[in-house]
Amino acid sequence: MMYRTEMGRIHSTAVGELAGDLEMGSAAAPWKSLLLSALESNAQIKHSTFLHLATIGANGRPSNRTVVFRGFEEGTDRIHIYTDSRSRKIEELKTCPFAEISWYFTESWEQFRISGRIEVVDASCLDATKFKKRAEAWSSISPKSRMQYLGPSPNLPYIAEQPAKEPVLDSCSGPVDAFCLLVLDPDQVDYLNLKSAERKLFKAIPCVGRETLWESERINP
Amino acid sequence: MMYRTEMGRIHSTAVGELAGDLEMGSAAAPWKSLLLSALESNAQIKHSTFLHLATIGANGRPSNRTVVFRGFEEGTDRIHIYTDSRSRKIEELKTCPFAEISWYFTESWEQFRISGRIEVVDASCLDATKFKKRAEAWSSISPKSRMQYLGPSPNLPYIAEQPAKEPVLDSCSGPVDAFCLLVLDPDQVDYLNLKSAERKLFKAIPCVGRETLWESERINP
Numbered sequence: 199m200m201y202r203t204e205m206g207r208i209h210s211t212a213v214g215e216l217a218g219d220l221e222m223g224s225a226a227a228p229w230k231s232l233l234l235s236a237l238e239s240n241a242q243i244k245h246s247t248f249l250h251l252a253t254i255g256a257n258g259r260p261s262n263r264t265v266v267f268r269g270f271e272e273g274t275d276r277i278h279i280y281t282d283s284r285s286r287k288i289e290e291l292k293t294c295p296f297a298e299i300s301w302y303f304t305e306s307w308e309q310f311r312i313s314g315r316i317e318v319v320d321a322s323c324l325d326a327t328k329f330k331k332r333a334e335a336w337s338s339i340s341p342k343s344r345m346q347y348l349g350p351s352p353n354l355p356y357i358a359e360q361p362a363k364e365p366v367l368d369s370c371s372g373p374v375d376a377f378c379l380l381v382l383d384p385d386q387v388d389y390l391n392l393k394s395a396e397r398k399l400f401k402a403i404p405c406v407g408r409e410t411l412w413e414s415e416r417i418n419p
Numbered sequence: 420m421m422y423r424t425e426m427g428r429i430h431s432t433a434v435g436e437l438a439g440d441l442e443m444g445s446a447a448a449p450w451k452s453l454l455l456s457a458l459e460s461n462a463q464i465k466h467s468t469f470l471h472l473a474t475i476g477a478n479g480r481p482s483n484r485t486v487v488f489r490g491f492e493e494g495t496d497r498i499h500i501y502t503d504s505r506s507r508k509i510e511e512l513k514t515c516p517f518a519e520i521s522w523y524f525t526e527s528w529e530q531f532r533i534s535g536r537i538e539v540v541d542a543s544c545l546d547a548t549k550f551k552k553r554a555e556a557w558s559s560i561s562p563k564s565r566m567q568y569l570g571p572s573p574n575l576p577y578i579a580e581q582p583a584k585e586p587v588l589d590s591c592s593g594p595v596d597a598f599c600l601l602v603l604d605p606d607q608v609d610y611l612n613l614k615s616a617e618r619k620l621f622k623a624i625p626c627v628g629r630e631t632l633w634e635s636e637r638i639n640p
Contacts, residue, residue, distance in 0.1 A: 244525075245523070245525045248523060248525075250471035250473075250483060250521040250523075251483075251521075252471075252473035252481035252482065252483035252519070252521075253481055254475065254479075254480075254481055255519075258475075258515075258517075259475075259515075259517040259519065259534065260473035260474055260475055260481055260482075260483075260517060260518055260519045260534075261473065261481075261519055262471060262472075262473035262481075262483060262519040262520065262521035262532060263521050263530070263532055264521055264523040264530050294479075294480075296479075296480040296481060297481055298473070298476075298480065298481045298482055298483040299483065300471040300472075300473075300483035300484050300485055300521075302466070302469060302471075302485045304465075304466045304469075304525075309484070309485050311483060311484055313480065313481075313482075349639065349640075350639045351639060352638075352639050352640065353638055353639065354638060354639050355636060355637070355638055355639075356618070356637040356638055356639055397577070415576060416576070416577040417573075417574055417575060417576055417577055418570065418571045418572060418573050418574065418575050418576075418577055419570075419573065
């Protein structure tokens, strides 16, 4: 399986209850256990890690495409996605970093809508920690997948002629320029279970200098 | 199957070729036959009519959710989707009518990204033709599906208490207020076949008082 199942640190700051039937999670990212559970119960479905990522296009219209979930960043709720830095979503995200995932699990009939901000970690990134994460992501993918990043630029007109010789990739070398790591930091998750007709909305509570806290509320489907 | 397979009228105005390797379709909506073919080859998959619809949220961020393809409008390339008029996508579409579908066929490994403008046909619609379309849409869904539109308002906090008595719906009556027909009129379709690594971009050519013409171009995946 391509995703990691480590749950990371449990954030356990108790913050009491809000008014009404709004409940506060005593552990951060309570939606993460639901998502890991959905991944597990749908693990036999080969496309269960395929999700749909919406961004704002350069023309101000919505933009939407299928991508692959590559796991959580270790010890966090942040979601990893790999992409080609020459794809349109990169320029879109540099203009508007917000995205929403729509992810439907066909076996368990569960939908996750995960909204948040995406950080683009590409070849220009100088931060040592992010540089390392990108290198680790590159080393985690298959040689065949790596070759895709050496292909012609996505979106450009197709030219039938093949290059004179196939590009060669040293298996030990680091990521090629086109390889890009996207890190989605969720701030809202809308969970719907179509079997039980239960729906729950999770929202991150903005707080400075502390671990993220989440509030959750059951809402009508 | 919930979708209709009629191909509608063939628009056959020849318009000649554009420069480069850009080719003009001699029939409108050449992507429609690809989509109908994908629906056919994935028909045994019960979720093959589930697609992901991105809109622009009230906060200017992308919004994305799973919906069901309900077929093409007879004799056109327009796509029908049913929804609850109390759902957030309605207010979103009234502010920004543009949407993009991301639709992945898990059996044939085909992706369609269908971009266009959505018209909301709800209970307030006075146009006789649209009024009829909405009524036909309502009569096409099952009694169980109809009951969903009588449930409590989506997104509002869940209240555990059940209503004093179950709502009763006359099977012959027309659509309830909450039933809403969305009509997506595509102006761009990005088709990707992951088995053959072929990708084709279809664009509607704006033309006044004539049937829609489409140009298509093979691009890099």
